[in-house]
Amino acid sequence: MERESMELLPDARRGLMGTPEFAAQQSRTRIPTPPGRNVLWEPPRDMTHPLSAFQENFVLSACPLGTRILSAHFHRQVRLPCPIWVRVILPNGEEETLILRMDYALHGVEHEAAVLPVLARLGLPVPAILAGPVFDPTQLEAGAMTILSVLPGRDLLGWTWDAPPADVELALRLVLEGVERLHALTEALSREPVARQLVKKTLLSELQEVVTVGGPWFDEPVFRQAVEMFLPIVASIQTPLAFSSGDYNQGNFLFDGRELTGFIDFTGACFEDPHVGMAMYWIYSWYPLDRAGIVERYLEKQGLSFVGFAPRLAVRCLSTLQQRIAVTGGEDVREEDDYESHAEYRERILNLLKRAVS
Numbered sequence: 468m469e470r471e472s473m474e475l476l477p478d479a480r481r482g483l484m485g486t487p488e489f490a491a492q493q494s495r496t497r498i499p500t501p502p503g504r505n506v507l508w509e510p511p512r513d514m515t516h517p518l519s520a521f522q523e524n525f526v527l528s529a530c531p532l533g534t535r536i537l538s539a540h541f542h543r544q545v546r547l548p549c550p551i552w553v554r555v556i557l558p559n560g561e562e563e564t565l566i567l568r569m570d571y572a573l574h575g576v577e578h579e580a581a582v583l584p585v586l587a588r589l590g591l592p593v594p595a596i597l598a599g600p601v602f603d604p605t606q607l608e609a610g611a612m613t614i615l616s617v618l619p620g621r622d623l624l625g626w627t628w629d630a631p632p633a634d635v636e637l638a639l640r641l642v643l644e645g646v647e648r649l650h651a652l653t654e655a656l657s658r659e660p661v662a663r664q665l666v667k668k669t670l671l672s673e674l675q676e677v678v679t680v681g682g683p684w685f686d687e688p689v690f691r692q693a694v695e696m697f698l699p700i701v702a703s704i705q706t707p708l709a710f711s712s713g714d715y716n717q718g719n720f721l722f723d724g725r726e727l728t729g730f731i732d733f734t735g736a737c738f739e740d741p742h743v744g745m746a747m748y749w750i751y752s753w754y755p756l757d758r759a760g761i762v763e764r765y766l767e768k769q770g771l772s773f774v775g776f777a778p779r780l781a782v783r784c785l786s787t788l789q790q791r792i793a794v795t796g797g798e799d800v801r802e803e804d805d806y807e808s809h810a811e812y813r814e815r816i817l818n819l820l821k822r823a824v825s
Contacts, residue, residue, distance in 0.1 A: 494682070494683045494794075495683045495686075495793065495794040495795050495796075496793050496794070496795055496796040497793055498791075498792070498793045498797065498800070498809060499682075499789070499790055499791060499792070499793070501790045501791055502790060503572050503573050504571055504572065504573070505570075505571050505572070505573050505608070505609075505610055507608035508547065508548050508606065508608045508610070509608075510547050510548070514541060514544070515540070516539075517539050517540065517541050517551050518536070518539050518551065518553070518567070519603055519605055519606060520605075521603045521604065521605055522551075522567060522603060522612070523536055525567070525599070525601060525603075525612070525614065526553050526555065526565060526567060526614060527555075528598055528614075529565065529597040529598040529614040530555055530557065530563075530565075531557055531558055532558070533558035534555050534556065534557050534558060535555065535556050536553060536554070536555050537554040537555060537556050537562065538553075538554045539551055539552065539553045539554070539567075540552055545803045545804060546571045546803065547571060548569035548570065548571055548609050548610070549569060549571060550566050550567065550568050550569060550570075550615075551567040552564060552566060553565045553566070553567055564617045565597065565614055565615070565616070565617065566594070566614070566615040566616075566617060567612060567613075567614060568599075568612055568613040568614070568615045569610065569612050570610065570734050572734050572735065573610060574610070575610075575734030576599075576600055576610060576611040576612060576613055576734065577600050577611045578664070578733070578734055578735075578736065579613075579732075579733040579734045579736065580596055580599065580600045580611070581661050582661055582665070582733050582736050583595075583596055583733060584596065585656065585659050585661050586652070586656075586730075586733070589652055589655050589656065591648065591649075591652065591730055592618060592727075592728060592729045592730060593618075593729065593730050593731070594615040594616050594617070594618055594729075594731060595615065595616040596613050596614070596615060597614040597615065597616060598613065598614040599611065599612055599613035599614055600612065600613050601613075618721055618728060618729030618731070619721070619723065619728050619729065620721035620722050620723045620727075620728030620729055621721060621722065622717070622718045622719070622720065622721055622731075623638045623641060623642060623717035623718065623720050623721075623722060624716065624717045624718030624753075626722075627717060627756065628754070628755070630755070632759075635755050635756065635759050636759070637725075638717060638722075638756060639756050639759050639760075639761050639764060641720060641722055641726075641727055642715065642717050642756065642761065643761070643764065643765055643768065644727060645715075645720045645727055645730060646715055646744070646745075646765070648730075649709075649710055649711060649712055649730070650709040650710060650711075650741055652710045653707075653708070653709045653738070656710050657710075662738075665710075665736055665737050666737040666738070667737070667738045667739075668708075668737055668738070668739040668740070669701075669708065669739075669740065670701035670704055670740050670743065670778060670779065670782050671698075671701045671702050671704075673701075673743075673782050673783075673786060674694065674697060674698060674782050676786070677694065677782075677785050677786055677789055678694060678698075680789060682789055683794050684785075684788055684789050684794055686794070687794060689817065689820065689821065689824075690785065690788060690820075692824070693781055693784075693785060693820055693823070694785060696781075696824060697778050697781050697785075700778050701778050701782060704740075704778065706740055706741065707741075708738040708739055708740065708741070709738065709741035710736070710737075710738055711735075711736065711737055711738070711739050711741075711744050712730065712732060712735065712736055713733070713734065713735020713736050713737050713739075713744075714732055714734075714735055714744075714747075715744045715745065715747065715748070716732075716747075716751075716753055717753065717756055719731050719732045740779060741769075742765075742766075742769065742771060742776060743779040743782065743783060745761070745762050745766075745776075746762070746776075746779050746780045746782075746783040746784075747783065748761050748762050749762055749780070749819055750783055750784065750787050750816060750819065752806065752807075752815070777822075777824075778823070780819060780820075780822075780823040781820060781823035781824065784816050784817075784819050784823065785820065787816055788813070788816055788817070788820070792809070792812060792813045792816060793809065793813070794813075796809075796810070797809025797810045797812075797813065798810040
């Protein structure tokens with residue numbers, strides 16, 4: 468009898484897999500793919516040789532005749548496709564670095580290409596578009612690509628990773644200055660034709676999107692109650708939208724050791740609530756500035772209390788849970804930057820949400 472039961476078990480399991488209960492459980496343990504993420508492109512078999520023949524010719528098209536490519540490497544090994552750093556030698560013997568701009572966000576490169584020339588004209592130090600956007604016919608799924616100039620300076624992310632407190636403090640002040648400079652472009656940029664291409668995201672529209680998408684997180688009381696609590700609150704917030712790069716990570720600000728020298732990554736450029744972007748320092752745990760108190764310092768400069776910031780934090784916690792995190796499981800799965808397990812990521816965001824609610 469025991470042997471017969473064991474032999475019937477696969478059939479029973481197959482029957483269970485077709486039930487609504489099984490589908491519901493699967494949806495709770497499945498790690499979502501963030502919306503707008505390019506999941507079709509496949510990286511080259513040899514990651515040390517990232518350029519296709521088309522891309523090599525595309526890079527050289529932006530250079531004087533007789534230029535040769537010396538080397539090329541991906542900017543990172545996760546969230547692909549991503550920018551490729553290309554070192555070239557010019558006919559006069561000088562070497563130069565260019566960026567073959569690719570991005571894991573669908574249509575992000577085209578979006579950035581539309582706004583960069585306008586930002587440059589308005590006085591913001593941003594990369595110049597040397598060629599493109601174009602599509603590689605041998606890998607259309609990679610999306611559009613451009614050739615960008617490399618700005619002077621180094622990014623604040625790499626510089627601050629093991630930096631002493633004084634340097635972290637400088638980086639913190641420079642990021643806050645950079646965010647202010649982006650916000651200061653709002654009025655001028657809103658008068659430009661490109662403004663019609665930039666998404667206008669209110670706190671209410673972001674939270675309504677969470678409601679529209681739905682999903683298994685709505686079965687969790689803390690999630691559902693937070694949505695119900697904050698819907699009327701964000702509907703009452705009338706703070707004017709501000710221009711945002713869409714990503715205030717310190718790696719997108721360049722400096723020369725003292726002052727900002729450049730701003731990069733505008734694939735998510737938009738008009739949004741001016742304070743909501745700072746919530747990502749806590750949500751993504753952008754070390755070391757998150758621990759150095761960048762959010763608290765920002766709120767102090769803006770004269771905004773935590774009570775006033777809580778709806779912004781809650782909206783981004785809710786969308787992060789819905790778009791990126793499974794409801795259960797993930798104890799043995801590392802998040803893509805290998806900073807923490809997926810379960811730890813979920814617990815951290817839930818704690819932030821509970822803090823916003825309280």
